Amino acid sequence: MTKPKVLISDKMDPNAARIFTERGCEVDVKTGMTPEELKACIGEYDGLAIRSSTTVTPEIIAAATKLKVIGRAGIGVDNVDIPAASAHGVVVMNTPFGNSITTAEHAIAMIMALARQIPEANARTQAGEWPKSAFMGVEVTGKTLGLIGAGNIGSIVAARAQGLRMKVIAYDPFLTPDHAVEIGVEKVDLETLLARADFITLHTPLTDETRNILSAENLAKTKKGVRIVNCARGGLIDEAALAQLLASGHVAGAALDVFATEPAKESPLFGQPNFICTPHLGASTTEAQVNVALQVAEQMSDYLVDGGVSNALNMPSLSAEEAPKLRPYMALAEKLGSLVGQLAHGNLTKISIEREGAAAGLNGKPITGAVLAGFMRRYSESVNMVNAPYLAKERGLEVSDVRHEREGIYQTLLRVTVATEQGDRSVAGTLFGTDSPRLVEIFGVGIEAALEGHMLYIVNEDAPGFIGRIGTLLGEHDINIGTFHLGRREAGGEATLLLSVDAPIPAEVIKQACALEGVKLAIPLAF
Numbered sequence: 001m002t003k004p005k006v007l008i009s010d011k012m013d014p015n016a017a018r019i020f021t022e023r024g025c026e027v028d029v030k031t032g033m034t035p036e037e038l039k040a041c042i043g044e045y046d047g048l049a050i051r052s053s054t055t056v057t058p059e060i061i062a063a064a065t066k067l068k069v070i071g072r073a074g075i076g077v078d079n080v081d082i083p084a085a086s087a088h089g090v091v092v093m094n095t096p097f098g099n100s101i102t103t104a105e106h107a108i109a110m111i112m113a114l115a116r117q118i119p120e121a122n123a124r125t126q127a128g129e130w131p132k133s134a135f136m137g138v139e140v141t142g143k144t145l146g147l148i149g150a151g152n153i154g155s156i157v158a159a160r161a162q163g164l165r166m167k168v169i170a171y172d173p174f175l176t177p178d179h180a181v182e183i184g185v186e187k188v189d190l191e192t193l194l195a196r197a198d199f200i201t202l203h204t205p206l207t208d209e210t211r212n213i214l215s216a217e218n219l220a221k222t223k224k225g226v227r228i229v230n231c232a233r234g235g236l237i238d239e240a241a242l243a244q245l246l247a248s249g250h251v252a253g254a255a256l257d258v259f260a261t262e263p264a265k266e267s268p269l270f271g272q273p274n275f276i277c278t279p280h281l282g283a284s285t286t287e288a289q290v291n292v293a294l295q296v297a298e299q300m301s302d303y304l305v306d307g308g309v310s311n312a313l314n315m316p317s318l319s320a321e322e323a324p325k326l327r328p329y330m331a332l333a334e335k336l337g338s339l340v341g342q343l344a345h346g347n348l349t350k351i352s353i354e355r356e357g358a359a360a361g362l363n364g365k366p367i368t369g370a371v372l373a374g375f376m377r378r379y380s381e382s383v384n385m386v387n388a389p390y391l392a393k394e395r396g397l398e399v400s401d402v403r404h405e406r407e408g409i410y411q412t413l414l415r416v417t418v419a420t421e422q423g424d425r426s427v428a429g430t431l432f433g434t435d436s437p438r439l440v441e442i443f444g445v446g447i448e449a450a451l452e453g454h455m456l457y458i459v460n461e462d463a464p465g466f467i468g469r470i471g472t473l474l475g476e477h478d479i480n481i482g483t484f485h486l487g488r489r490e491a492g493g494e495a496t497l498l499l500s501v502d503a504p505i506p507a508e509v510i511k512q513a514c515a516l517e518g519v520k521l522a523i524p525l526a527f
Helices: 015-022 035-044 058-063 082-087 100-116 118-126 152-163 177-183 190-196 216-220 239-248 286-306 322-343 364-378 388-394 466-476 507-514
Strands: 005-008 026-029 047-050 069-072 091-093 144-148 167-171 199-202 226-230 251-256 275-277 350-357 398-404 412-420 423-432 436-442 445-449 454-461 481-488 494-501 519-526
Touching: 005 015, 005 035, 015 026, 015 286, 035 058, 047 286, 058 082, 069 286, 082 091, 082 388, 091 286, 100 118, 100 152, 100 199, 100 226, 100 251, 100 275, 100 286, 144 152, 144 190, 152 167, 152 177, 167 190, 216 239, 239 251, 322 364, 322 412, 322 423, 322 436, 322 519, 350 364, 364 388, 364 398, 364 412, 436 494, 445 481, 445 494, 454 466, 454 507, 466 481, 466 494, 466 507, 507 519
Parallel strands: 005 026, 005 047, 047 069, 069 091, 144 167, 144 199, 199 226, 226 251, 251 275, 350 398
Antiparallel strands: 350 412, 412 423, 423 436, 436 445, 454 494, 454 519, 481 494
8 A cells, every 4th residue: 555645844843754654654854945846746745744934826726636635734724725735635733733733922011012112212222222211011910801803812812811810701602701701801792802901912823704894983992091912813903003102192002923015024013112022923932833833743653544634724623532433434425415315306406314223323424425426426527525515506406404313223323315396305324334335225225235336326117027128238249247236115116226336337338228228217326
């Protein structure tokens, strides 16, 4: 078996390469490449490990014909075109926890530096002055800290601030009341936070919803004398408006580690009173650099070698421990999705995935992804679990996952149903043993079969002589039958035949099969 091949294109801790090797990957380290050099060599690799220096453009992704995963050692993925990666079926991962403590500590350091004006006091003292009366700071004890974003980093900042005896309030649409209690913060809306906070610190990603969240309008709503810290992402604050409020004294101080444009060679904030800035140092500690490098190597190796998916931005997570258990279910799901996609015709607008028995207790998202991967091959051959949901969304396909607690005749069962112009059409399957996928029902007809290779699906009248006629037709064209599966609704009614053959059936033979007496439908299948 060929080992997955990984390229590390940015400088990172050398232990990352060691982990890739130990976990069964080949690894090349080529840093400092130009985009043209990267584009020229990326076609050799299954994985690409980066930090912030490499920009992964649509052109590079298009050239990466073998690429399966991009791993960003760090949180921000602004340098990766995620839609392009998703369209090409490439998983994009980051490492959101490897530098959380480091970034949170930097935010706390900025708060303290603002409160006591440490950078300016240091500069003037080293210049030979002794400006003791020029710097009157404030205590943080008893002050209200407003968190915009209370995720992993925000929660750590909250804990550190509580240790400084600050009161912490938080605005985060995803923060549940129970988790707010757990981390000891008061959940508020944005208007309340702006009005009450003595210090505001941002810990949210840059999205369409959060871009300029501290706009000129919102900055004007802040409490006079507020101090603002941003160690998250550039673009969350209107920097020109913040500069004006610093100059007017409405904002008593601001500390930024990130800017809308980086490197920040110029800014309206430069030179403003009590403004502190650092060159995107939030993750810059020895510990964090080691942690994110090791974490990205572990995550990418898990995916390339074992199929585990962690911290993916465009695919459901699937731990390396879950992967072996879910793999046969995903194989069954993909085959059922492929089957219904090949058989159901017309404009399909809805697909439902139902799980019962043992399947009901599993992680449903990878199963749904596998169904869509099989189903969407009716539209494109280059489909996998990463890009299938995007293709489904583009086509307006409504997807639902239904979990049933009930017990049926099978210990585990998956059912895939699509809405067609003729009504709902469903197929169902189970596992024999623990890892052998089997079809057990097709469009309401019970039929047991393995879905593999080249097959022929026939709907015919249940009458004597038909099996002989279809066998004779295939034999006349030297088409060997591997397996033969029959099902019917009732004696003398409509019957279903599903057979496997050793090679693709020519279109002319399919046409002749459709012309046989009693045949209503004949469709070739491939798995």
